[in-house]
Amino acid sequence: MRLSAFGKRFTRPSGILQLMEDLGTALAGRGNTLMLGGGNPGHIPEVQRLFRARLQEILATPGEFEQLIGNYDPPKGEAGFIDALATLLRREFGWDLGPENIALTPGSQSGFFMLFNMFAGVFDHGKHKKILLPLAPEYIGYADLGLAPHFFTAKRPVINILDRHVFKYQVDFSDLSLTDEIGAICVSRPTNPTGNVLTDEEIMRLAELAQAQGIPLIIDNAYGAPFPNILFTEIRPVWNRSIILCMSLSKLGLPGARTGIIIASEAIIETVANLNAILNLASGSLGPALALKLVRSGEITRISRKIITPYYQKRMEQALAWLRPGLEGCEYYVHKPEGALFLWLWLRDLPITSAELYQRLKQRGVLVVPGHYFFPGLEEAWRHTEECIRITYSQAPEIVQKGLAILAEEVKKAYAEDG
Ligand code: PLP
Numbered sequence: 001m002r003l004s005a006f007g008k009r010f011t012r013p014s015g016i017l018q019l020m021e022d023l024g025t026a027l028a029g030r031g032n033t034l035m036l037g038g039g040n041p042g043h044i045p046e047v048q049r050l051f052r053a054r055l056q057e058i059l060a061t062p063g064e065f066e067q068l069i070g071n072y073d074p075p076k077g078e079a080g081f082i083d084a085l086a087t088l089l090r091r092e093f094g095w096d097l098g099p100e101n102i103a104l105t106p107g108s109q110s111g112f113f114m115l116f117n118m119f120a121g122v123f124d125h126g127k128h129k130k131i132l133l134p135l136a137p138e139y140i141g142y143a144d145l146g147l148a149p150h151f152f153t154a155k156r157p158v159i160n161i162l163d164r165h166v167f168k169y170q171v172d173f174s175d176l177s178l179t180d181e182i183g184a185i186c187v188s189r190p191t192n193p194t195g196n197v198l199t200d201e202e203i204m205r206l207a208e209l210a211q212a213q214g215i216p217l218i219i220d221n222a223y224g225a226p227f228p229n230i231l232f233t234e235i236r237p238v239w240n241r242s243i244i245l246c247m248s249l250s251k252l253g254l255p256g257a258r259t260g261i262i263i264a265s266e267a268i269i270e271t272v273a274n275l276n277a278i279l280n281l282a283s284g285s286l287g288p289a290l291a292l293k294l295v296r297s298g299e300i301t302r303i304s305r306k307i308i309t310p311y312y313q314k315r316m317e318q319a320l321a322w323l324r325p326g327l328e329g330c331e332y333y334v335h336k337p338e339g340a341l342f343l344w345l346w347l348r349d350l351p352i353t354s355a356e357l358y359q360r361l362k363q364r365g366v367l368v369v370p371g372h373y374f375f376p377g378l379e380e381a382w383r384h385t386e387e388c389i390r391i392t393y394s395q396a397p398e399i400v401q402k403g404l405a406i407l408a409e410e411v412k413k414a415y416a417e418d419g
Contacts, residue, residue, distance in 0.1 A: 026367050031385040034403035035395050037367040042394040046307050047253045051290050068289050075277035077104025081288035084296040092226050095239050101263055103272045104283040108260030109378045113145045114275045119184035121148035129183030135171045137374035139192045152377025167333045171202050178213045187211050188220035190339025193374050193390035197338035200236050211242045218244045223340040228252040229304035231339040241265040251289045259287025319393035322401050326408025330415050341394040346387055353386040354415050360410050364404045
């Protein structure tokens, strides 16, 4: 097979593809892998019952199922859902927006592909621009989305030790001067992989910097408010016309429905709709149909706060309680878990790299994600990138408990190798 540069770009061997294969195999149930990698949301029975009932209602209503499967939605997304979402966001947060500020994409991953390549890459007169990730570690899924080389630039964070075994990353504003080379700033909040939630002040300062430079601040709100609200800390959600807020129905429990949401200025939404028409014709109709009534009634916010937040908070606390005793005596730190579905473990001065630890754990049937994948765009060498791993706690509790016990054994063994 003779491939173009584009074809080669997406087929070259990459650690991430290998890793995704490992994770996919584990989730498909082959072998007895203890799955502490991946970003699959938990299956929350109460939430799944609601979506099942809604689908049954669609099936029972004459013509509704046929409408749902038989028509393309417009490239911008299903109008009724977009209207209901604009109303919800105005009511919840007082944002000055309307349906003209919202577009749907087939998952937010494809939304990021569009947005990143709209604001970075090759510009007029051969100029190149990059996406700035002001706080690395950042979401692994961004790493390969750029169609141009050298697409990201990332900054090391400040590490604040909060307690004997707890730390928090913060944006290092002393190292954050923006140049013409930056086309947009992007942060996930809550952050995948760390569970960090950038403070209101950090977001305000980033928004001001972006606005002063005339570039957008992209906030990836895949885990944030008002849904799915996998947040264990109080924050003030923000949006204005120089912010692009990305949301998703995935972590609400609908990753299979592939529904991403982009909230932005009218001009950006029009461009996204054009791109969506060319790349996909339309986004899928299932997600908007399953979530429509919950958004219209506002019930989606209540479900998020009353069911989804406590579900993950309990899982997070449980995972920490299982992990800590096993690591007693080790020089470990956990990032303060403020949201999302991960624990980010920093194994300070670990004698082996996190990639080696990943291999050893895989041998023992436990899958985590080694930390070095989460630093796309960081140019300087930094030992810290090899001392961290991401642990997902959304799978069945017995799997998480068993996996964490093996993890602690392997970590202790590795530290003991130091002599
Ligand atoms: N952004 C973050 C931070 C994520 O963790 C994920 C998925 O894990 C996505 C975006 C992509 O989500 P979607 O399923 O909407 O494509």
